[in-house]
Amino acid sequence: MDKKGFTLVELIAVIVVLAVIIALVAPSLLNTSSAAKEKTFRTKTELMENSAVIYGQDNYRSIVDGGIKQTIDGVQYYTKVVYVKDLVPEYITKDEEKGPKYVTDPRQNGKFLDDYTITIMINSNTRKVTAKFNAD
Numbered sequence: 405m406d407k408k409g410f411t412l413v414e415l416i417a418v419i420v421v422l423a424v425i426i427a428l429v430a431p432s433l434l435n436t437s438s439a440a441k442e443k444t445f446r447t448k449t450e451l452m453e454n455s456a457v458i459y460g461q462d463n464y465r466s467i468v469d470g471g472i473k474q475t476i477d478g479v480q481y482y483t484k485v486v487y488v489k490d491l492v493p494e495y496i497t498k499d500e501e502k503g504p505k506y507v508t509d510p511r512q513n514g515k516f517l518d519d520y521t522i523t524i525m526i527n528s529n530t531r532k533v534t535a536k537f538n539a540d
Contacts, residue, residue: 444510449537452507452522455491456535460484460524464533467526480528485538489518 410418460467471482488507506516521538 441510448507448510448517449539452488452491452517453535453537456486456522456524457533459486459491460526460533460535464526464531467524468528471524471526474525482526482528484524485521486524487518488520488522491522492518 467484468482471484474481474483492507506518509515509517523536523538525534525536526532527534
């Protein structure tokens with residue numbers, strides 16, 4: 405009798421080999437995706453912190469006059485907390501045809517960074533402006 409095709413044992417063997425390969429490769433692909441999302445998040449927060457530093461430099465006098473005074477390690481700072489959405493220009497966040505756009509959190513689908521805050525700090529001695537993204 406002339407047989408054509410594969411036996412059931414051969415098909416099961418191929419399926420098992422493919423399952424083992426997938427089991428070995430899948431975790432590394434998931435970790436790569438997670439690492440890429442975390443790197444994208446860090447990049448976005450660094451850009452927002454840089455924007456906050458520029459905002460602090462542009463609004464130096466109003467932060468010094470109206471900011472909260474704090475002493476950290478013996479150094480006096482003037483601080484102001486701003487929302488991310490206040491740092492992003494309106495023309496970037498508004499699209500007439502599609503509605504508002506938001507700064508999204510790449511780590512969590514559907515979550516926006518717009519309502520997070522950034523603390524701007526001005527060193528009273530050196531006048532250096534720094535900013536820190538508040539992830540809380």
